[in-house]
Amino acid sequence: MSQAHTEFKLMEEEQLSVELIEAQYALKNTKGEKNAKSLLILVSGIELAGKGESVKQLREWVDPRYLRVKADAPHPFNPKQTLWQPYARFIPAEGQIMVMFGNWYSDLLSTAMHVSKKIDDTMFDNYVEKMRAYEEDLKNNHVDVIKIWFDLSWKSLQKRLDDMEPSEVHWHKLHGLDWRNKKQYDSLQKLRQRFTDDWIMIDCEDETIRDQQFAQHILRALEHCPVHPTSSGITWQAAEIPEVLLNPVSESVNEDDYKAELKKLTKKVADALRLDNRNVSIVFEGMDAAGKGGAIKRIVKKLDPREYEIYTISAPEAFEISRPYLWRFWTKILPEEKINIFDRSWYGRVLVERVEGLISPLEWQRSYDEINRFEKDLNDHQTVVIKFWLAISKDEQELRFKARQETAHKRFKITDEDWRNRSRWDDYLVAAADMLQRTSTEYAPWHIIPSNDKNAARLEILRTILKQLKAE
Amino acid sequence: MSQAHTEFKLMEEEQLSVELIEAQYALKNTKGEKNAKSLLILVSGIELAGKGESVKQLREWVDPRYLRVKADAPHPFNPKQTLWQPYARFIPAEGQIMVMFGNWYSDLLSTAMHVSKKIDDTMFDNYVEKMRAYEEDLKNNHVDVIKIWFDLSWKSLQKRLDDMEPSEVHWHKLHGLDWRNKKQYDSLQKLRQRFTDDWIMIDCEDETIRDQQFAQHILRALEHCPVHPTSSGITWQAAEIPEVLLNPVSESVNEDDYKAELKKLTKKVADALRLDNRNVSIVFEGMDAAGKGGAIKRIVKKLDPREYEIYTISAPEAFEISRPYLWRFWTKILPEEKINIFDRSWYGRVLVERVEGLISPLEWQRSYDEINRFEKDLNDHQTVVIKFWLAISKDEQELRFKARQETAHKRFKITDEDWRNRSRWDDYLVAAADMLQRTSTEYAPWHIIPSNDKNAARLEILRTILKQLKAE
Structure with a gap:
């Protein structure tokens, strides 16, 4: 995105306002439609440049009911928190506009400016790269992102500081740096230049021009019609189906050995999870009746429910559907939650959503990289991601379905949907194979567990957790 | 609710499971129906009594997809936080079941047990009374609440401590008191007796009985059919309509005086809001076009958007409708948010919802007290609630509607709905009069502002804010 200084012309206020409101309503009406989008506006800049004033002026020109403003003081870096985590729950839903000042860039700047937690240029650039990938x-x-930097020269900044009311000084001090310090000003400017090349720059010497530039850029962003292509144009290279998925057998264990080993392992796993300083997210995927619930039960055997959270993931609700599909996981995996277990997960995107045709080929094809980035971010911020695919054979599934139907308190586990899914067994195999190949990474490898023998599978899962926790 | 020890019989596990699952499904199907309810289960008790084990066992008997467990370490009291605030966002929606261990009672107990923040018996009882009112x-x-205390004798507790694995000792120490200290145990028992008379008591000497009692009590609660009466049976005593609502005139100010005074007052208000150590919530209600937006603009004139949040309240979304009507405000007014401004508010309950017949007479009649309790809780926890009713005459509204229709960028403010509301002017007047009378309290008084003259109204609002902030 390049600047358009040369094109800039003041508009009639009334005209600007009418066009903004019309664009807002048009955006609002895209909700749930093919051209759906929301607009996220990241605002940062030099203190006293007038970000706040411009936002207030914008609020007067638009219909304020459909513009949300989220303004935070910078969040100091938390090693267990990805840069986007503090903001994830404010990502706008389709049809919404969100102005965020206070965002991942201001956190990065404010952390980098504090000498006590030195961030060198390489790390800084690495953070920027990650943030850009997240924005992509x-x-x-469907969340359009524009970034706007409010700039102000050193001279004007000093003049504005001179003219400030005492009570404002107090407030600005709380939230900013020492803006009287030329060295700090210069290093901030130097730092922000490492990321502002894809930002819209607003020169804030003149207030009227500033407010109009800000509003006009937003107007243009609102009017921008996103194209959601449905095909990538490339021929999809399907992965080969791993042998273990077709023939998921393992050596069986006798009941006595199983019990003894289980007792030992559940205790070891509880200890390992407890004593690890990192957070842990354990993901279970697999065909219906593959044994996900039973495995989870053994993992938490020696834990207290206050130590973990189990999420059973089914279809998203309306307010989740109108946001990026990872959003409901962004907002669940939190720095303060030590152990999260997912009975099904974000992989629904490339399994059920793909197989049932709920999304376009381009969408599921793109999801592998998105998911990898998500897990990499978690891994970089001290969350271990342990992923299990429980593999059973089609015959074994049938046996289990029938057994469930014959047991009164297990009957609820079998629904028409399960039989429908079963009829798509081969499609699910294909999808699973692609998923296993494309999202098995060094930082979050898939563990395929042959699960025709429940007991053997459970022991294997517990051992694998121990292995991954120690290996890293 | 009294105990039913004498009736207790062990059930066949299979039978218990089937009945629990059926009851879960029945609950789920009440969503949006006349008999809608959700179930909130508060769990507390003596450490090592086996709360966690019972919850895990319950999870195995029920369909775990429809049972959420929220387990937190106690939240230390924060003077700006009501007791229910840390838990508000986990209040279950219609059709849902939520087990909360970690709840307002465990916070109260843990705070009371720490000598450094002494809570005397009167304060303690006062807290309990408030929590009971909140539960009511x-x-x-539509949120059914049951409270279950897991009890354990001193002797058994000591035995279980003796038998504990070292890694468990570590974990229990983090979250509990010193359970080897008889004096602490005794004072905890004494304290909890101040509130457990309406709790279900579970004796935890025997694990099977414990798990079954817990599950059976939940089964009974699930099967309990709430009756939602629609009439209180009493004849409603409507309030008299205050003269100022019928004739909302005030002395007008000339433009020069207005400008000078406005400049002075906006600065004073910004200073007062900033320097006050308490949080402030400012509520605006009034007929359409009464001037709410314009007044808000003046309040924030000298503030930076990072210092406040403006909520424009319209009809609730689906996920909000399936929860108590105050829920969306419980989750918005947070200890860390210094200044909140509401352009319309929770009073929609006794205005639009009443006038449009969206709720039963009993519901709106009951809401006045609920709202008063809500505001009292906020006030008791250092949030000042400042409420404005902007009064205009019906003729003045017509003038403003027409002016809006003639101004391009204001036209969006006028919709068919506004004209429809206008046709119900008298009904709204009656509702407003009841509201003003019944929810004007010492801790959160209504300020009725005659607003036919916009400028005079704005100055009056600013002055009133200063007055209420200083007065308290």
């Missing part, structure tokens, strides 16, 4: 994922999932 | 409000708004 947002855009691909 | 939940029940009246």
Whole structure:
């Protein structure tokens, strides 16, 4: 996105307002439609440049009911928190506009400016790269992002500081740096230049021009019609189906050995999870009746429910559907939650959503990278991601379905949907094979567990958790 | 609710499971129906009594997809936080079941047990009374609440401590008191007796009985059919309509005086809001076009958007409708948010919802007390609630509607709905009069502002804010 200084012309206020409101209503009406989008506006800049004033002026020109403003003081870096985590729950739903000042860039700047937690240039650039990738994922999932930097020269800043009311001084001090310090000003400017090349720059010497530039850029962004292509144009290279998925057998264990080993392992796993300083997210995927619930039960055997959270993931609700598909997981995996277990997960995107045709080929094809980035971010911020595919054979599934139907308190586990899914067994195999190949990474490898023998599978899962926790 | 020890019989596990699952499904199907309810289960008790084990066992008997468990370490009291605030967002929606261990009672106990923040018996009882009132409000708004105390004798507790694995000792120490200290145990028992008379008591000497009692009590609660009466049976005593609502005139100010005074007052208000150590919530209600937006603009004139949040309240979304009507405000007014401004508010309950017949007479009649309790809780926890009713005459409204229709960028403010509301002017007047009378309290008084003259109204609002902030 390049600047358009040369094109800039003041508009009649009334005209600007009418066009903004019309664009807002048009955006609002895209909700749930093919051209759906939301707009996220990241605002940062030099203190006293007038970000706040411009936002207030914008609020007067638009219909304020459909513009949300989220303004936070910077969040100091938390090693267990990805840069986007503090903001994830404010990502706008389709049809919404969100102005975020206070965002991942201001956190990065404010952390980098504090000498005590030195961030060198390489790390800084690495953070920027990650944030851009995150924004790209947002855009691909219907959240348009524009970034606006409010700039102010050193001289004007000093003049504004001179003219400030005492009570404002107090407030600005709380939230900013020492803006009287030329060295700090210069290093901030130098730092922000490492990321502002894809930002809209607003020169804030003149207030009227500033407010109009801000509003006009937003107007243009609102009017921008996103195209959501449905095909990538490339021929999809399906992965080969791993042998273990077709023939998921393992050596069986006798009941006595199983019990003894289980007792030992559940205790070891509880200890390992407890004593690890990192957070842990354990993901279970697999065909219906593959044994996900039973495995989870053994993992938490020696834990207290206050130590973990189990999420059973089914179809998203309306307010989740109108946001990026990872959003409901962004907002669940939190720095303060030590152990999360997912009975099905974000992989629904490339399994059920793909197989049932709920999304376009381009969408599921793009999801592998998005998911990998998500897990990499978690891994980089001290969350271990342990993923299990429980593999059973089609015959074994049938046996289990029938057994469930014959047991009164297990009957609820079998629904028409399960039989329908079963009829798509081969499609699910194909989808699973692609998923296993494309999202098995060094930082979050898939563990395929042959699960025709329940007991053997459970022991294997517990051992694998121990292995991954120690290996890293 | 009294105990039913004498009736207790062990059930066949299979039978218990089937009945629990059926009851879960029945509950789920009440969503959006006349008999809608959700179930909130508060769990507390003596450490090692086996709360966690019972919850895990319950999870195996029920369909775990429809049972959420929220388990937190106690939240230390924060003077700006009401007791229910940390838990508000986990209040279950219609059709849902939520087990909360970690709840307002465990916070109260853990705070009271720490000598450094001494809570005397009167304060303690006062807290309990407030929590019970909150639970009553939940029940009246379709959230059934049951409270279960897991008890364990001193002797058994010591034995279980002796038998504990070292890694468990570590974990229990983090979250509990010193359970080897008889004096602490005794004072905890004494304290909890101040509130457990309406709790279900579970004796935890025997694990099987414990798990079954827990599950059976939940089964009974699930099967309990709430009756949602629609009439209170009493004849409603309508309030007299205050003269100022019928004739909302005030002395007008000339433009020069207005400008000078406005400049002075906006600065004073910004300073007062900033320097006050409490949080502030400012509520605007009034007929359409009464000037709410314009007044808000003046309040924030000298503030930076990072210092406040403006909520424009319209009809609730689906996920909000399936929870108590105050829920969306419980989750918005947070200890860390210094200044909240509401352009319309929770009073929609006794205005639009009443006038449009969206709720039963009993519901709106009960809401006044619920709202008063809500505001009292906020006030008791350092949030000042400042409420404005902007009064205009029906003729003045017509003038403003027409002016809006003639101004391009204001036209969006006028919709068919506004004209429809206008046709119900008298009904709204009656509702407003009741509201003003019944929810004007010492801790959160209504300020009725004659607003036919916009400028005079704005100055009056600013002055009133200063007055209420200083007065308290």
